Amino acid sequence: MSEALERLTARVRACRICVEKPLGRPLPHEPRPVLLPSSTARILLASQAPGTKVHLSGMPFTDASGDRLRSWLGVTSEEFYDTDKFAIVPMGFCFPGQDAKGADLPPRRECAPAWRAELMALMPQIDLVLTIGGYAQSWHMGTARQSSLTETVRNWRAIWDAPAGPTVLPLPHPSWRNTGWLKKNPWFEMDLLPFLRSEIRYRLG
Numbered sequence: 001m002s003e004a005l006e007r008l009t010a011r012v013r014a015c016r017i018c019v020e021k022p023l024g025r026p027l028p029h030e031p032r033p034v035l036l037p038s039s040t041a042r043i044l045l046a047s048q049a050p051g052t053k054v055h056l057s058g059m060p061f062t063d064a065s066g067d068r069l070r071s072w073l074g075v076t077s078e079e080f081y082d083t084d085k086f087a088i089v090p091m092g093f094c095f096p097g098q099d100a101k102g103a104d105l106p107p108r109r110e111c112a113p114a115w116r117a118e119l120m121a122l123m124p125q126i127d128l129v130l131t132i133g134g135y136a137q138s139w140h141m142g143t144a145r146q147s148s149l150t151e152t153v154r155n156w157r158a159i160w161d162a163p164a165g166p167t168v169l170p171l172p173h174p175s176w177r178n179t180g181w182l183k184k185n186p187w188f189e190m191d192l193l194p195f196l197r198s199e200i201r202y203r204l205g
Helices: 003-013 052-057 064-073 111-121 134-144 149-154 156-160 176-184 187-204
Strands: 043-046 086-088 128-132 167-171
Touching: 003 111, 043 134, 064 176, 064 187, 128 134, 128 187, 134 149, 134 167, 149 156, 149 167, 149 187, 156 167, 167 187
Parallel strands: 043 086, 043 128, 128 167
Antiparallel strands: none
16 A cells, blocks of 8 residues: 555544534444555445444445355455455445434445545546445546436446446445345346456456
8 A cells, every 4th residue: 555545544534523523413433444445456345334343343345245245256355355456445434323213324425525526636547436325426527427226227237338538337235135136137247247257357366
């Protein structure tokens, strides 16, 4: 990791903005920012926010969602956590808490405006951004994002062919809550995932 990115990462991991200067209600627990930026990885996983297990472990995707995501990518855990291969920078760095039904709340609104542009500027080598979920798609894709996540992911070929910036590929969140979505949209596993795995292998050499 470059010295500049290492310094910025240390600042992010010490961040308490969601407690000390929150937008709305403060984070209901002690902040624990989770991210794995990289100065060498070509692939960025732009995910949502940590869940309960990741909040405890301090490492991204140490849960069932991570198992499914690694299966989608066709990579081992060793490859996935190798920061020479993957950068993992969620939209919200801390576990946001849960709603009354036990579902995770959206990523904290403070994180992306405070840190994301600066982090991206220090990772110019990224040439593939996997946008996982609607919040990441809104930030990284702008007007290319459709009115729904399903339409955005279904439009992946046109998004892939867009000429500007790093190549972007939209994905649904790998949460177990999206199992029904996967059953309703078999084209995702039949068409998009084989293409994704081939592009991952190409970039991993």
